[in-house]
Amino acid sequence: MHFKDALPLQSGASIRAYDLSYETYGVLNADKSNAVLICHALNASHHVAGVYLDESGQVQAKSAGWWDSMIGPGKPVDTDRFFVIGVNNLGSCFGSTGPMQTNPDTQAIYGADFPVVTVEDWVDAQALLLDALGIQTLAAVMGGSLGGMQALAWTLRYPDRVRHAVVVASAPNLNAENIAFNEVARRAITTDPDFHGGHFYRHGVLPKRGLRIARMIGHITYLSDDVMNEKFGRLQVAPTLVAAPTPFKYSTQDVEFQIESYLRYQGDKFSEYFDANTYLLITRALDYFDPASAYGGNLSLALAKASAKFLLVSFTTDWRFSPARSREIVKALLDNQRDVSYAEIDAPHGHDAFLLEDTRYLGVVRSYFNSKVAV
Amino acid sequence: MHFKDALPLQSGASIRAYDLSYETYGVLNADKSNAVLICHALNASHHVAGVYLDESGQVQAKSAGWWDSMIGPGKPVDTDRFFVIGVNNLGSCFGSTGPMQTNPDTQAIYGADFPVVTVEDWVDAQALLLDALGIQTLAAVMGGSLGGMQALAWTLRYPDRVRHAVVVASAPNLNAENIAFNEVARRAITTDPDFHGGHFYRHGVLPKRGLRIARMIGHITYLSDDVMNEKFGRLQVAPTLVAAPTPFKYSTQDVEFQIESYLRYQGDKFSEYFDANTYLLITRALDYFDPASAYGGNLSLALAKASAKFLLVSFTTDWRFSPARSREIVKALLDNQRDVSYAEIDAPHGHDAFLLEDTRYLGVVRSYFNSKVAV
Numbered sequence: 001m002h003f004k005d006a007l008p009l010q011s012g013a014s015i016r017a018y019d020l021s022y023e024t025y026g027v028l029n030a031d032k033s034n035a036v037l038i039c040h041a042l043n044a045s046h047h048v049a050g051v052y053l054d055e056s057g058q059v060q061a062k063s064a065g066w067w068d069s070m071i072g073p074g075k076p077v078d079t080d081r082f083f084v085i086g087v088n089n090l091g092s093c094f095g096s097t098g099p100m101q102t103n104p105d106t107q108a109i110y111g112a113d114f115p116v117v118t119v120e121d122w123v124d125a126q127a128l129l130l131d132a133l134g135i136q137t138l139a140a141v142m143g144g145s146l147g148g149m150q151a152l153a154w155t156l157r158y159p160d161r162v163r164h165a166v167v168v169a170s171a172p173n174l175n176a177e178n179i180a181f182n183e184v185a186r187r188a189i190t191t192d193p194d195f196h197g198g199h200f201y202r203h204g205v206l207p208k209r210g211l212r213i214a215r216m217i218g219h220i221t222y223l224s225d226d227v228m229n230e231k232f233g234r235l236q237v238a239p240t241l242v243a244a245p246t247p248f249k250y251s252t253q254d255v256e257f258q259i260e261s262y263l264r265y266q267g268d269k270f271s272e273y274f275d276a277n278t279y280l281l282i283t284r285a286l287d288y289f290d291p292a293s294a295y296g297g298n299l300s301l302a303l304a305k306a307s308a309k310f311l312l313v314s315f316t317t318d319w320r321f322s323p324a325r326s327r328e329i330v331k332a333l334l335d336n337q338r339d340v341s342y343a344e345i346d347a348p349h350g351h352d353a354f355l356l357e358d359t360r361y362l363g364v365v366r367s368y369f370n371s372k373v374a375v
Numbered sequence: 376m377h378f379k380d381a382l383p384l385q386s387g388a389s390i391r392a393y394d395l396s397y398e399t400y401g402v403l404n405a406d407k408s409n410a411v412l413i414c415h416a417l418n419a420s421h422h423v424a425g426v427y428l429d430e431s432g433q434v435q436a437k438s439a440g441w442w443d444s445m446i447g448p449g450k451p452v453d454t455d456r457f458f459v460i461g462v463n464n465l466g467s468c469f470g471s472t473g474p475m476q477t478n479p480d481t482q483a484i485y486g487a488d489f490p491v492v493t494v495e496d497w498v499d500a501q502a503l504l505l506d507a508l509g510i511q512t513l514a515a516v517m518g519g520s521l522g523g524m525q526a527l528a529w530t531l532r533y534p535d536r537v538r539h540a541v542v543v544a545s546a547p548n549l550n551a552e553n554i555a556f557n558e559v560a561r562r563a564i565t566t567d568p569d570f571h572g573g574h575f576y577r578h579g580v581l582p583k584r585g586l587r588i589a590r591m592i593g594h595i596t597y598l599s600d601d602v603m604n605e606k607f608g609r610l611q612v613a614p615t616l617v618a619a620p621t622p623f624k625y626s627t628q629d630v631e632f633q634i635e636s637y638l639r640y641q642g643d644k645f646s647e648y649f650d651a652n653t654y655l656l657i658t659r660a661l662d663y664f665d666p667a668s669a670y671g672g673n674l675s676l677a678l679a680k681a682s683a684k685f686l687l688v689s690f691t692t693d694w695r696f697s698p699a700r701s702r703e704i705v706k707a708l709l710d711n712q713r714d715v716s717y718a719e720i721d722a723p724h725g726h727d728a729f730l731l732e733d734t735r736y737l738g739v740v741r742s743y744f745n746s747k748v749a750v
Contacts, residue, residue: 010625011623011625012625013625112627112628115625116625116626116627173609174609175600175603175604175608175609176600176603176604176606176607176608176609176632176634177595177598177600177603177604179609179632179634179635180591180594180595180603180634180635180638181595183591183632183634183635183638183639184588184591184592184595184638186627186628187587187588187591187639187642188563188588190627190628191584191587191588192584193568198627198628209566209567212562212566213559213562213563213566213588216555216558216559216562217559217592219555220552220555220556220559223552225550225551225552228550228551228552228555229550229551229552231551232551233550233551234548234549234550234551234554234665234668248386248663250385250386250387250388250490250491250663251491251659252487252491252561252565252573252652252655252656252658252659253487253561253565253572253573253655256662256663257551257554257558257662259551259554259555259558260554260555260558263555263558263559264558264562267562277627280627280628281627283627284626284627287631287632288623288625288631290609293609
């Protein structure tokens with residue numbers, strides 16, 4: 001969807017002549033009351049569910065949407081009932097206007113000049129997309145992690161346009177440790193000599209070294225200690241077959257342990273497809289999000305504006321956005337006598353759990369949509 | 376102390392004509408029964424206590440030893456009673472032979488050719504230093520974190536030469552997450568274009584970008600979530616004085632939050648004095664340490680060799696080497712009917728707590744040395 005008019009941003013800047021990539025699933029009903037907006041986190045896109053077919057009609061490998069276990073016909077967010085919209089956020093690198101695209105004012109690639117966007121800016125852009133689709137009110141807005149922050153922001157910015165908010169594995173703001181991890185990842189990118197102050201496109205290089213480090217750090221924070229120990233522990237890569245006193249290579253630079261190999265692989269893969277400036281922009285949007293800040297840090301006052309009904313979900317082993325952070329939101333909503341359901345799922349997978357198939361997790365969301373979300 | 380003879384290493388390599396830097400405090404008694412060896416962790420040295428004076432006899436700023444709250448006259452490890460030895464480990468960069476020095480076989484700077492050393496290698500070198508000092512048996516060996524691993528290794532490698540082991544904020548091995556953090560830090564260093572495969576010395580450059588990132592990651596893991604939130608929270612750097620809708624700069628590269636500023640400062644400082652190859656070597660020594668591995672992972676079997684008496688100390692908010700890891704050691708020692716004292720200190724400072732002044736922590740160590748460690 002192309003947008004001609006300038007979008008004013010929280011920073012005071014604006015962005016004009018931009019596109020938003022989106023996908024829809026299911027059918028919008030006659031009174032347009034069954035729309036569910038899905039908000040994505042750091043490295044996801046508008047492709048939330050289903051698969052892509054190639055020219056011969058075969059399913060493309062690894063083309064499943066990032067929340068395909070959650071969304072589809074007969075799934076917890078049932079596309080036989082709901083009209084689901086996935087949208088790629090401004091500044092991302094999967095089709096919507098972002099740093100890799102041309103600035104209409106200069107005819108140069110934006111790069112580091114792409115304006116800093118916030119969660120609230122994304123919500124504003126999403127609202128304009130809904131306008132263009134003729135949808136006034138959402139049956140629900142839903143997201144995990146940074147996506148959950150967008151869902152929460154929707155209830156504050158457009159309280160009359162959202163009936164339910166489903167906020168999964170999220171937080172009312174980042175704490176110091178969260179910001180710290182973001183900052184290290186950003187520094188790895190911006191101090192990569194191939195970053196060129198964010199204008200690497202014009203130098204024909206990509207700051208892959210920095211992106212790899214950023215992704216490796218990210219992966220550590222997405223997993224729980226438990227699942228890492230269970231999956232990798234101290235397992236070594238292919239054990240040596242020669243007779244030796246120990247199977248180690250005694251090298252500081254070779255891979256010895258499987259966890260090293262896994263992280264390097266994840267870093268390499270990520271650096272091939274993800275835009276460095278997008279990484280900076282999205283982690284900054286995370287850092288900035290803090291609806292309570294305008295209320296002296298009082299989240300209960302901040303959430304007074306929200307009139308939606310809420311489902312909050314957290315995961316016991318998530319140390320990035322721990323259950324305690326979700327409970328802060330629950331408490332602030334209860335302080336305002338809001339209708340809020342909360343499920344703390346005992347899952348071993350850490351923050352990543354929100355993307356995985358877990359019977360209890362999917363069951364809770366299914367029940368919520370079945371019993372609470374009328375169309 | 377210079378050592379002429381080659382030291383055989385766990386890797387099968389050896390190192391010859393090496394030096395160990397050490398400091399001593401207090402007086403060795405007549406029967407040489409009051410020696411306490413202090414083992415250091417990643418970025419510390421033989422300078423464990425006391426201060427240095429400049430030429431005019433003034434105390435040099437910031438010259439206090441890294442465990443000065445623990446060791447000295449009248450302190451928990453009382454140098455009026457004990458003869459304390461601090462030693463810089465092989466491969467480090469504070470005086471003992473390491474990658475920055477000249478390989479006697481090639482007359483070139485070692486760089487990446489410095490052999491990989493293990494905790495056990497360090498213990499062997501420390502034992503040779505004791506030989507040279509005429510000390511057969513230690514009243515105690517003591518260390519925190521990686522230093523605690525050395526203390527534990529002492530009790531297994533030279534059980535007859537150590538009467539007490541004090542193991543603080545340590546672990547019987549690294550878990551997957553610990554290795555993961557080490558690996559990300561190493562990759563930041565080795566992929567810095569200024570690293571030159573570890574032979575940066577001959578290029579007249581230093582891989583400071585990588586060292587900065589490594590240190591920033593390290594610092595996050597040394598602190599607890601709680602203390603980070605208390606100390607930094609979401610506090611911003613110098614609030615803007617101009618009228619603006621918000622005090623943010625809306626920049627992905629400038630510092631917005633104090634935690635970012637703190638981490639950048641720590642990274643910058645570290646990159647000025649620490650050797651990159653040493654960083655790789657020491658984190659690898661951490662990765663490799665695993666006394667139970669030769670016993671099919673059974674720590675109780677592994678610790679059967681230890682005959683020393685033990686004090687284990689852990690800190691409640693240490694998520695790098697959590698109390699659970701110390702308890703594994705305690706249990707394995709109890710399985711062998713060993714004499715073990717264990718204190719789990721309720722401290723907010725995370726892993727860093729072992730270096731800080733905490734009344735209860737220092738009190739426990741004081742009581743142990745006063746009541747249990749005869750000279």
